[in-house]
Amino acid sequence: MRRDLITDAAIQLVAEQGMRGLTHRAVDRRAGLPEGSTSAYFRTRKALIEGFVARLADQERLDVVPDPDDVAGSIARTLDSWLVERNRTLARYAAMLEATHHPELKSIMVHSPREQATAIAKMLGHEDPERAGAHFTAFLEGLLFYRLVGGGSTVGPTPGTEESVRDLRKAVEKALRP
Amino acid sequence: MRRDLITDAAIQLVAEQGMRGLTHRAVDRRAGLPEGSTSAYFRTRKALIEGFVARLADQERLDVVPDPDDVAGSIARTLDSWLVERNRTLARYAAMLEATHHPELKSIMVHSPREQATAIAKMLGHEDPERAGAHFTAFLEGLLFYRLVGGGSTVGPTPGTEESVRDLRKAVEKALRP
DNA sequence: CATCCTCCTCTACAGGTGTAGAAGACTCTA
DNA sequence: TAGAGTCTTCTACACCTGTAGAGGAGGATG
Numbered sequence: 001m002r003r004d005l006i007t008d009a010a011i012q013l014v015a016e017q018g019m020r021g022l023t024h025r026a027v028d029r030r031a032g033l034p035e036g037s038t039s040a041y042f043r044t045r046k047a048l049i050e051g052f053v054a055r056l057a058d059q060e061r062l063d064v065v066p067d068p069d070d071v072a073g074s075i076a077r078t079l080d081s082w083l084v085e086r087n088r089t090l091a092r093y094a095a096m097l098e099a100t101h102h103p104e105l106k107s108i109m110v111h112s113p114r115e116q117a118t119a120i121a122k123m124l125g126h127e128d129p130e131r132a133g134a135h136f137t138a139f140l141e142g143l144l145f146y147r148l149v150g151g152g153s154t155v156g157p158t159p160g161t162e163e164s165v166r167d168l169r170k171a172v173e174k175a176l177r178p
Numbered sequence: 179m180r181r182d183l184i185t186d187a188a189i190q191l192v193a194e195q196g197m198r199g200l201t202h203r204a205v206d207r208r209a210g211l212p213e214g215s216t217s218a219y220f221r222t223r224k225a226l227i228e229g230f231v232a233r234l235a236d237q238e239r240l241d242v243v244p245d246p247d248d249v250a251g252s253i254a255r256t257l258d259s260w261l262v263e264r265n266r267t268l269a270r271y272a273a274m275l276e277a278t279h280h281p282e283l284k285s286i287m288v289h290s291p292r293e294q295a296t297a298i299a300k301m302l303g304h305e306d307p308e309r310a311g312a313h314f315t316a317f318l319e320g321l322l323f324y325r326l327v328g329g330g331s332t333v334g335p336t337p338g339t340e341e342s343v344r345d346l347r348k349a350v351e352k353a354l355r356p
Numbered sequence: 357c358a359t360c361c362t363c364c365t366c367t368a369c370a371g372g373t374g375t376a377g378a379a380g381a382c383t384c385t386a
Numbered sequence: 387t388a389g390a391g392t393c394t395t396c397t398a399c400a401c402c403t404g405t406a407g408a409g410g411a412g413g414a415t416g
Contacts, residue, residue, distance in 0.1 A: 002363090002364090016279060017279060018197055018275060018276060018278075018279060019196055019197060019198050020197050020198045023402080023403060023404085024403075024404070024405085025402080025403075025404095033364095033365095034364080034365055034366080035365080035366075035367095036364085036365055036366060036367085037364075037365075039404080039405070039406090040363085040364070040365080043404090043405065043406080044404075044405070045403090045404065045405090090275070090278060093275055094275060096328065097196065097268070097271055097272060097275065097327060098196060099327070100196075100268060100327055101194060101195060101196060106332070131345070131348070134324070134329075134330060134333075134334070135348075135349045135352065137324060137328075137329060137330075138317070138320045138321045138323075138324035138325070138328070138330065139316070139317050139320050139321075139353075140320070141320045141323055141324050141328055142316045142317050142318070142319045142320015142321065142323060142324070143313075143316045143317075143320065145316075145319055145320060145323055146312070146315060146316035146319050146320070147316070149274050149275060149277070149278055150274065150316070150319055151312075151315060152312060152315075152316065154284070155312075156312070167309070170309070170313075171313045171316070174313065175317075177355075180393090180394090201372080201373060201374085202373075202374070202375085203372080203373075203374095211394095211395095212394080212395055212396080213395080213396080213397095214394085214395055214396060214397085215394075215395075217374080217375070217376090218393085218394070218395080221374090221375065221376080222374075222375070223373090223374065223375090
């Protein structure tokens with residue numbers, strides 16, 4: 001499908017050059033399509049942004065399925081996989097920042113692991129699971145951000161390795177403790 | 179000083195419109211300076227970016243001074259103050275993302291609370307303080323990000339209020355626990 | 357076969373953007 | 387007061403960007 005080809009190219013572009021690199025013609029080139037194609041499918045830039053954000057959200061939905069027998073481990077593995085798919089995660093950060101001044105985007109990126117986090121917190125017997133869940137998601141976001149763009153990106157273990165998963169698991173376990 | 183006037187305007191622009199809004203002429207307008215001023219002080223766009231990132235780093239350096247008698251409290255207050263200065267923090271995130279494809283920026287944003295975090299971890303008697311410190315910074319980054327641009331931005335308590343500080347403090351305390 | 361419809365490609369154009377240099381205004385020293 | 391040196395403003399220009407519409411290719415339907 002041509003539409004997906006375009007949004008995928010847009011995601012790569014945003015990851016590699018930031019929002020500024022996202023132009024109709026750059027997407028054409030990146031996707032190997034004749035000039036004008038992107039502009040035909042997404043007439044305005046706003047539409048193009050919403051398009052790639054929606055695609056991002058679609059792809060993400062599948063990922064989040066924690067194993068109840070090994071909560072920490074499965075979460076750690078998911079996080080590590082997001083570190084490996086660096087570009088997709090970077091594009092997601094760019095999109096979140098963009099949503100700061102384009103609130104419409106927020107509704108596209110439902111990406112709401114909050115209920116899930118609250119459920120986990122309840123399961124593990126936190127008092128005030130609402131808040132514990134929020135803190136927990138915050139911690140996961142932070143781990144990811146720290147390792148991908150923050151201080152940990154120059155220091156931490158290489159994503160995709162056993163060591164990386166071990167490190168993440170230790171952190172997640174600590175965060176899960178009631 | 180005109181230079182600071184310009185970089186400050188750049189920070190506001192980036193916070194409000196993202197990196198894409200950062201153009202020489204837009205900065206001129208924002209700073210109320212005649213057209214061409216920004217271009218005279220920062221001939222290339224790269225220079226302009228480095229300029230505002232350096233200014234950001236300068237301003238930040240002063241902030242990080244935790245009180246040893248109330249570590250959690252003082253950190254919580256610092257975090258809350260960063261939430262209040264929304265624009266500065268947003269601009270910092272934009273800069274960090276930018277540093278992903280412009281590594282030179284990383285050396286400007288030294289912003290290295292890592293040693294500090296390791297020291298705190300050691301003080302609190304963590305085994306492996308190196309790692310605990312990293313996880314701790316990750317958690318703080320995450321708290322900030324979550325509350326400012328992530329899911330918590332639509333839900334959490336209003337920055338600058340007592341409730342906000344209380345919430346942050348609870349989270350920080352949890353993160354500090356050995 | 358003619359007709360319609362959808363998908364695709366090309367071209368146009370009015371703005372905006374990065375960058376450079378010329379010329380003027382100002383300030384300090386001798 | 388004259389001159390040198392710096393700071394500021396203006397203008398130029400090649401290029402890029404968003405957006406629109408005209409027309410063609412191709413396939414399905416009658």
